[in-house]
Amino acid sequence: MATGTDTRLRPIAWCVAFLVFAALLFSRQPDALLHAELWGDEGWSFYPDAxxxxxxxxxxxxxxxxxxxxxxxxVLCQPLPLHLVPTAFAAIAFLVQLLPALFLLSERVADFLPRMTPRVVLALLYLLTPNAMELFLNLTNTQWLLALLALLVVIGRKPDSAAGWAFDAAVLTLSGLSGPFALMLLPVSAWRWRQHPSPAARMRFVLPALCAAIQIAVMLGALQDTRSHAPLGAGPRMLAQILAAQVVLASEIGWRQAGPVQILPIWQNNILPVSLTLGAALLVGVALLRGPVALRQAALFILLMLAASLVSPQVSLDRPRWEIMTHMPMGNRYFAFPVMLWMASLVSLLADRSRVLRLVSVLCLLPILFLAIPREWRVLEQARTDFAIRARQFEAAPPGTRMQFPLIPTGITPMQLVKKQAG
Incomplete structure (x- = not known):
């Protein structure tokens, strides 16, 4: 690292950071790369459609x-033998998951994180976020991680090279056309453009706006046919239990340890969920008021994502969906970003001028660091199927052969392929 006020990393430091972050990520679920499987939409839609x-x-x-x-x-993975496709998907998801952590170390975030130490802390907390297994090393949910990277691009400094401009354009376009997140990013982009007018800010507004328009047109035609029609089961009681469980308990003690808490009478009568939810909301609100504007902009994006997730969660086709989400880790992809906002707010308060707030943030961070993260370090062991065996059989089969291939999570509808003529 450079000396003085320059916190840019030298090439060797970037290499070390990449290797350390990659080792940490790999250690959380080695099987996801060593014994990769197709996950959900990878086998339902993405690969067979391609x-x-x-x-x-x-x-x-x-x-x-x-x-x-x-x-x-x-599509790009079509030339690969079928038995190697899950590994290729997982490797690409692995690299995508590393990108936000590496971006946090760059000078692009120096306006709101001028010192390297908070950048490293936030990058590590992101990589070790509890209750985020649905985002972990699968191509299906890379859209969420691309959305986080797009947010960092929007609230970060403008690029200072042609490569930086190309990177920003690629991230904003790919993210905007992968999931509905451009709609939530658009208000933040407009805020940044108004705050710091520049050609870069204009580009960071125009690209999400174009992508949002395309996604709206698609959603108007496809939404009713592809989203769950199960009852929502919404209500204040369920909301408090969802947020208290999926955000506060999951981040403070880990979802594996939350079960005994959720059977306590004080939980069942909603006293504890309401208290935890209101207390966490109050602390986050204080951090937003006293912290950098970039934290408020990130919070706007995350809260819009949370609202959309609660309105239309895809967690069940028949049972009340909010009730499903009170049981961790069901639907945890919808709450990984609120958990990150909670942790980022606590880190922000560590630098507050109020001794009381610094103490409270330390008391809230200690369980995360010494209970939740160590206990949730290893993501659930990935199930193994006979996909590779079936894939090799399919590769050797004559054209016209129809086969089914198991996917994870186990028990879901398998992938079906009909062998095509070579070439």
Whole structure:
């Protein structure tokens, strides 16, 4: 690292950071790379659609919107033997998951994180976030991580090179066309453009706006056919239990340890969920008021994402969906970003001028660091199937052969392929 006030990393430091972050991420679920499996939409939509339709598959909605990044990857992986495809998908998801952590170390975030220590802390907390297993090393949910990277691009400094401009444009476009997140990013982009008018800020508004318009057009035509129609089961009691469990308990003690808490009478009568939810909301609100404007902008994006997730969660096709989400880790992809906001707010308060707030933030961070993260370090062991065996059989089979392939999570509808003529 450079001396003085310059906190730019030298090339050797970037290499060390990459290796350390990659080792940490790998250690959380080695099987996801060493014994990769296709996960959910990878086998339902992305790979079979690319296999059957090639580049035309980019126009097919999944979940009510375009998932362009996943579909581009699926098309590019078509030349690979089928048994290697899960590993290729997992490796790409691995690299995508590293990108936000590496971006946090760059000078692009120096306006709101001028010192390197908070950057490293936030990068590590991101990589070790509890209750985020659905985002972990699968191509299906890379759209969430691309959305986080797009947020960092929008609230960060403008690029100072042609490569930086190209990176920003690629991230904003791929993220905007992969999931509905451009709609939530648009208010933040407008805020930043108004705050710091520049050609870079204009580009960071125009690209999400164009992507949002495309996604809205797609959603208007596809949403009713692809989203769950199960009852929502919404209500204040359920909301308090969801947020207290999926955000506060999950981040403070880990979801594996939350079960005994949720059977206590004080939980069942909603006293504890309401207290935890209101207390955490109050502390986050104080951090937002006293912290940098970038934290408020990130909070706006995350809260819009949370609202959209609660309005239309895809967690069940028949049971009340809010009730499902009171049981961790169900639907934890919807709450990983609120957990990150909670942790970022606590880190922000560590530098507050109020001794009381610094003490409170330390008391809240200690359980995260010494209970939740160590206990949730290893993500649930990934199930193994006979996908590789079946894939090799399929590769050797004559054209016209129809086969089914198991996916994870186990028990879900398998992937079906019909062998095509070579070439």
């Amino acid at each position: 296999y059957n339709q090639g580049w035309r598959s980019l126009l097919i909605p999944a979940g009510g919107y375009l998932d362009s990044f996943q579909r581009v990857v699926a």
